Amino acid sequence: MDQQGGVKQGASGSDVSYLVVERLSRRFGDVAAVDDVSLTVARGEIICLVGHSGCGKSSLLRLVAGVDRPDRGRILLDGEEIAGPRSHVEPEDRRIGFMFQDYALFPHLSVTDNVRFGLARLDKARAAARAEEVIGLLGIPHLAGRFPHMLSGGEQQRVALARALAPQPRILLMDEPFSNLDRGLRDGLRTETLGVLRELGTTVLMVTHDPEEALSSGDRVVLMRGGSVVQEGSGRELYDRPRNAYAAEFFCSFNKIPGTCSQGFLETPLGRFAAPDLAEGARATAHIRPHSLRISDEHAQGLECRVLDIILMGEIEEVRLLASGVPEPLRVRSTVRCSLRPGDAATVQLTSANVLIF
Structure with a gap:
């Protein structure tokens, strides 16, 4: 070991x-x-x-x-x-060490005693040495004499990790x-x-x-x-x-655009995408990530749409668009601020070939 x-x-x-x-x-x-x-x-x-x-x-x-x-x-x-x-x-x-969601520190024990709790099989001297070693390893020796109620959430997390690693x-x-x-x-x-x-x-x-x-x-x-x-x-x-x-969809939100397969392609209002494994006439959905779309004004080439809403999410801005032939509003996310306003006409283009079809 x-x-x-x-x-x-x-x-x-x-x-x-x-x-x-x-x-x-x-x-x-x-x-x-x-x-x-x-x-x-x-x-x-x-x-x-x-x-x-x-x-x-x-x-x-x-x-x-x-x-x-x-x-x-x-x-x-x-x-x-x-x-x-x-x-x-x-x-x-x-x-096997187990670190719980709520840390499960014993409130009546100091940090050192919490860390030593799982070391009952060692004699007192070896248990003390091991606890001191792990507390030092995690950079919390200044907390050794404190009790859980005296610790911040981050400090409690470090103590819980030390206790789990000690044995x-x-x-x-x-x-x-x-x-x-x-x-x-x-x-x-x-x-x-x-x-x-x-x-x-x-x-x-x-x-x-x-x-x-x-x-x-x-x-x-x-x-x-x-x-x-x-x-x-x-x-x-x-x-x-x-x-x-x-x-x-678990790992990312998507624009989901339904379409029909024709001659190895899925035909959608936003374009046609290769779908060689789908049968002729099959219905499927193109999954397009919001950052894979770009908005331009109404004079540019692309799918015609109208700005529904603009949502500031901090570093990222999300623009929701109503597009002809698309049942749900399209979402476009970008770090570039949109100059359009709700109600404005616009066009949207696909900027990435990474389209998933299911």
Whole structure:
């Protein structure tokens, strides 16, 4: 075991299959919380489980932690079966760290004692040394004597991370670890935390409901829906090459323009797009991201439309347009301020070939 919380290569495991989830299922009555999920995590990899509330991501985390038992399937960690039809290793014996959404710090214990809480198996001197080491590693020695009510949200998050890393877990589970923080603090602290975990080589399974957080944080992203895996891969893969409309729309808002397939192309009011896999006469929808459109005045070439509304979103401005033949208002987003006003005639053009058809 690495002395800073990472895990060294073991004889029984491999880098490719450090954590293996095989056809895991868990039902609560008629609800399939986890439905035939398979997943492989490499040693030192950071995986983000993402999806809407109730998709099964937290239920999967609980099964890996051992606080719940699967109805079917099995889980292996570093070659050891920790859950399955004939085995169930108790949570305290799995050597898995768990960082909760609300941090779950003990209010009557100091920061040092909170960090030492999971070190009961060590003698007092070794536990004190390990706690001091991890507190120093995370840059919070000045907080050692304080109590949780004396800490800011960001400080509580660092203490919770220190407590989770102190026992040198084989894998760290994180359930919405940044959701309680203000956005400005959340972004900075997430970058800092993930930097520490990567430096230590810690294997991480992190749950989030935030699409941007998932895309920017994980080495791989696992999108779930209804207890099942919809798609997994790198953030770029899921954003640029989603397998279906659900995956596409989870990570980005789209202009959805219906059309009909003719001679290998989808014909729409905004243009024709290659669709070689669609049957002649098939109905489909072109998904176009708001930043892939550009607005010009009414004299330019493009689809004729009228400005409905202009919404300032800070750095970005969104313009909503009514266009002939398009059932829903088109949305155009840009960092360039629009000189048109609601009611003005305009034209809109496609500026990117990245059109998704489902």
